[in-house]
Amino acid sequence: MMQMAADEVVVEEYDLVVLGSGEGSKFVAWTQARQGKRVAVIEQRWVGGSCPNIACLPSKNLIQSAKVASYFSRAAEFGIETAGYKVKMGGVIQRKRGMVKGLVDIHLRNFETSGAELVLGHGVFVEPRLIEVKLNTGGVRRLRGTDVLIGTGTHARVETIPGLAAAKPLTHIDALELETLPEHLIVLGGGYIGLEFAQALRRLGSRVTVVERNGSLLHREDADVTAGLQGLFDEEGIEVILHATVESVLGTSGEGVAVRYLQGGEEKTLEGTHLMVALGRTPNTKGIGLELAGVDLDERGYVKVNARLETTAPHTWALGDVTGNPQFTHVAFDDFRVVRDNLAGGDHVTTGRQVPFVMFTDPELARIGLSEAEAKAKGISYRLFRIPMAAVLRTRTLSETRGFMKALVGEDDRILGITVFGVDGGEIMSAVQIAMLAGLPYTTLRDAVLAHPTLMEGLVVLFSSTPVVVKPD
Incomplete structure (x- = not known):
């Protein structure tokens, strides 16, 4: 009508x-x-x-x-x-x-x-x-x-930094349309989007510098995660500038830009050909x-x-x-x-759902459930199982041994969370998420007969390792 x-x-x-x-x-x-x-x-x-x-x-x-x-x-x-x-x-x-x-x-x-x-x-x-x-x-x-x-x-959020909007910085949308490789890309922001693009464009041939206002990349994650990411970027030749507060931007992305920032009370300038903003949404x-x-x-x-x-x-x-x-x-x-x-007349709510995340750097970073920092903040006791990815034999056949995986297990043997910083981390994490949804004890994965050599077999190795007991202060 x-x-x-x-x-x-x-x-x-x-x-x-x-x-x-x-x-x-x-x-x-x-x-x-x-x-x-x-x-x-x-x-x-x-x-x-x-x-x-x-x-x-x-x-x-x-x-x-x-x-x-x-x-x-x-x-x-x-x-x-x-x-x-x-x-x-x-x-x-x-x-x-x-x-x-x-x-x-x-x-x-x-x-x-x-x-x-x-x-x-x-x-x-x-x-x-x-x-x-x-x-x-x-x-x-x-x-x-x-x-x-x-x-x-x-x-994508473009913050009110003097000269930033006028510099016409790339967003992730623009970066996905680059037909010419940037000579030197400056990425503002050390979160998911910034890190994924930084590594990808570095591997494709650009010089890349990441400028992050906090003291580490993905600063809300556990210290071993942020250290692993820093090591990865160091290894791949990506410059990371931490504790940097951007004061102003001069120039135009694609033609040449100069980023002025404060670090430790000292004003510094970084020059590049292209500028990308990854400062949130x-x-x-x-x-x-x-x-x-x-x-x-x-x-x-x-x-x-x-x-x-x-x-x-x-x-x-x-x-x-x-x-x-x-x-x-x-x-x-x-x-x-x-x-x-x-x-349809139901009463479906969003509360209580498990939300996984994967950052698609190489290696991937994937997590479901509690991190160590979150568990400590909530006063939750846990057993920490942790192994290097090199302990998973499949990674050696792939020449992809970088990273680690770790899991938090509660006093009732239920898995509280898992973090995987390694090859196909998202797939490994998803298998553990299914066990968590089912309320299975960690021993179910520890004692499972999983195919060899696969990455999932690493869960047997992980949960067979000797845990560290962590109690709230």
């Missing part, structure tokens, strides 16, 4: 209107549409959201190309003679673009087959549950939903009329939601990064399950 608004723009009625086509949003839309609901999804640019277009999958595609390049540089180690190799960034980027196109095509087919309508344009709330869309092709539509779902995500909540929709924001600008992912406005939901929950695609997918169930 359609109604005429006062300005004679047709108001189109839907069971569900979704703002943003990211991970959680698209699955809610497709599921509802397949159930016979009338659903519209408003997307300004990235069909399917950031993950298949400009984030998770494209960045891992680039990282894989960089890993292949690293194998070429190590060819002699494997008994292979080469006359040298050359990285062609155009080819690297074309491989990435081909993958992205295939993923977008899959998304378009899913919209078509599910019956969810994809509306390309910029959506703004004009009143509760009513969104006006300025179409990319011109014109305006107004869509009203019995329910509305907000999934507008986040974007900002929610996409400005300028979309949330105040007219009755949707409140928290002090950081994220959409306020309860454990059911309901906003402060009736029949208005939000999920994914825009809610301020952990900013991972797998969290957004679980958010989809929460909203799906609650739209």
Whole structure:
């Protein structure tokens, strides 16, 4: 049914209107549409959201190309003679673009087959549950939903450092489109995104410097993790500047930049050809009329939601990064399950879920559950099992022995957490996560008959090692 608004723009009625086509949003839309609901999804640019277009999958595609390049540089180690190799960034980027196109095509087919309508344009709330869309092709539509779902995500934060915005720094989006390799890339930020790109572009041939305001890379992780990352970057020739407060930036990224920073009370200057910002994320909540929709924001600008992912406005939901929950695609997918169930009358909540993370450096860093620092802060006693990755025999066949794995086990023999800094760390961590979800004691993994030689077999070695008992102070 359609109604005429006062300005004679047709108001189109839907069971569900979704703002943003990211991970959680698209699955809610497709599921509802397949159930016979009338659903519209408003997307300004990235069909399917950031993950298949400009984030998770494209960045891992680039990282894989960089890993292949690293194998070429190590060819002699494997008994292979080469006359040298050359990285062609155009080819690297074309491989990435081909993958992205295939993923977008899959998304378009899913919209078509599910019956969810994809509306390309910029959506703004004009009143509760009513969104006006300025179409990319011109014109305006107004869509009203019995329910509305907000999934507008986040974007890279460019801090108000003098000269930074004027320098036109790269974000992760721009870095994934570089057809010419930077001569010297300066990365501001020592978090996930900055470290992944720093290593990848170093392996592809750039000189890279990481500037971090804190005293270590990934400063919230345990000391052995941050030390391992520092050692990795030292080994690969990536310069790391710690305790550095950026004061100003001169120049333009791609032409030449000078970063002025304070370190230990001394002002210093770092010069490079390109500058990348990886200083965190900002929610996409400005300028979309949330105040007219009755949707409140928290002090950081994220959409306020309860454990059911309901906003402060009736029949208005939000999920994914825009809610301020952990900013991972797998969290957004679980958010989809929460909203799906609650739209059907259930009472599914986000509380108590285990959230794993993997940083796709090489070797990977993966963790689920408690770190040592978190356990100590909570006053939890634990037994610490720890082995070097070299103790896992499969790593020796791969010539990938760098790193370690460690697990925290509680007094009831349940696994409290595991950290893997090693080859395929995400896969190893996921196996332990399944055991944790099942509430299995660590002895189940210790006594399992696992195939030899595999990386998973390392869990037998880990949990057969002699633990250190750690009690709260």
